[in-house]
Amino acid sequence: MIQEKLWVTEIELPKDNIDFFMDGLEESADSMSCFENEADENLWKLQIYNQDKPNTDTLSKALKELSKQLNINNPAFVISEIEQTDWVSESQKNFESVDAGKFFVYPSWRKDEVPKDKIAIEIDPKRAFGTGGHETTKGCLLALQELQGSFSKVLDMGCGSGILAIGAAKLWREAKVIAVDNDPICVETSIENANINDVADNVSVAYSDGYDSNLVHENGAYEVIISNILAIPLIEFAPKAKQYIASGGYIILAGLNNNQADDVIEAHEKSGFQFISKKEYGNWTILVMRG
Numbered sequence: 001m002i003q004e005k006l007w008v009t010e011i012e013l014p015k016d017n018i019d020f021f022m023d024g025l026e027e028s029a030d031s032m033s034c035f036e037n038e039a040d041e042n043l044w045k046l047q048i049y050n051q052d053k054p055n056t057d058t059l060s061k062a063l064k065e066l067s068k069q070l071n072i073n074n075p076a077f078v079i080s081e082i083e084q085t086d087w088v089s090e091s092q093k094n095f096e097s098v099d100a101g102k103f104f105v106y107p108s109w110r111k112d113e114v115p116k117d118k119i120a121i122e123i124d125p126k127r128a129f130g131t132g133g134h135e136t137t138k139g140c141l142l143a144l145q146e147l148q149g150s151f152s153k154v155l156d157m158g159c160g161s162g163i164l165a166i167g168a169a170k171l172w173r174e175a176k177v178i179a180v181d182n183d184p185i186c187v188e189t190s191i192e193n194a195n196i197n198d199v200a201d202n203v204s205v206a207y208s209d210g211y212d213s214n215l216v217h218e219n220g221a222y223e224v225i226i227s228n229i230l231a232i233p234l235i236e237f238a239p240k241a242k243q244y245i246a247s248g249g250y251i252i253l254a255g256l257n258n259n260q261a262d263d264v265i266e267a268h269e270k271s272g273f274q275f276i277s278k279k280e281y282g283n284w285t286i287l288v289m290r291g
Helices: 015-028 056-070 087-093 108-113 135-146 163-171 184-196 214-219 231-244 258-270
Strands: 006-014 031-037 040-050 077-082 098-100 103-106 119-122 153-157 176-181 203-207 222-228 245-257 274-281 284-290
Touching: 006 015, 015 031, 015 040, 015 056, 056 077, 098 135, 103 108, 103 135, 119 163, 135 163, 135 222, 135 245, 135 274, 135 284, 153 163, 153 214, 153 231, 163 176, 163 184, 163 203, 163 222, 176 184, 176 214, 184 203, 203 214, 222 231, 231 245, 231 258, 245 258, 258 274, 258 284
Parallel strands: 103 119, 153 176, 153 222, 176 203, 222 245
Antiparallel strands: 006 040, 006 077, 031 040, 098 103, 245 284, 274 284
């Protein structure tokens, strides 16, 4: 899509913080890309593309809030108008495939990069979260492959793009995977991605307000629950998660900052889960617990 006018906002950020800011600013962007600063490998440049000129006050407020959460200084930003261009193609140039253990996540225009010995997941960047590049998504894929055994019932709570549900369906071919989200866009995107990845027969997708839906209720209990959302809903959902986990089943918890891990662990232990492992990826923590 070629636009007559296009605005780009450039923000220089520490490498470990780039994904956090991309998540926080995603809703205000028509497209985003990021790349390494050649002069300093610890700094990355985030580029946000918009058809309309961004509101500087709104952007400043958003950056201030995100910086506060990480306890870092507010980053400077520059907004400029750029020449007519195909912004989709420009952003695609900087969107890389992701190697995550047994899994290989790639956009449709990089099919030729897929190794033959990997579980391939095709995901194009859209409005639903989850392309494999973020530490939480990649960490969940790695946690999935480390679970011991073969599983027949899996729940992806807060499925986003459907990437983790697709990964589970491809890892355990006989599994019935339920994928739910409270965002209709995510539901639509997950259905589309399940079809693209030829797992639509194994993955059932629906809207759900947390665990409160017929699809979740009718298919429990689950041997594996994956929940890559945020710390506060993870804590709130802990008692419900315990109701729906099979005896001895695993729950993978993600979307929490490293400093939130103890609170999430405590909430799940109070609900009857047993702590198994904790791994940190940049500012993000992936927890595995057992029911």
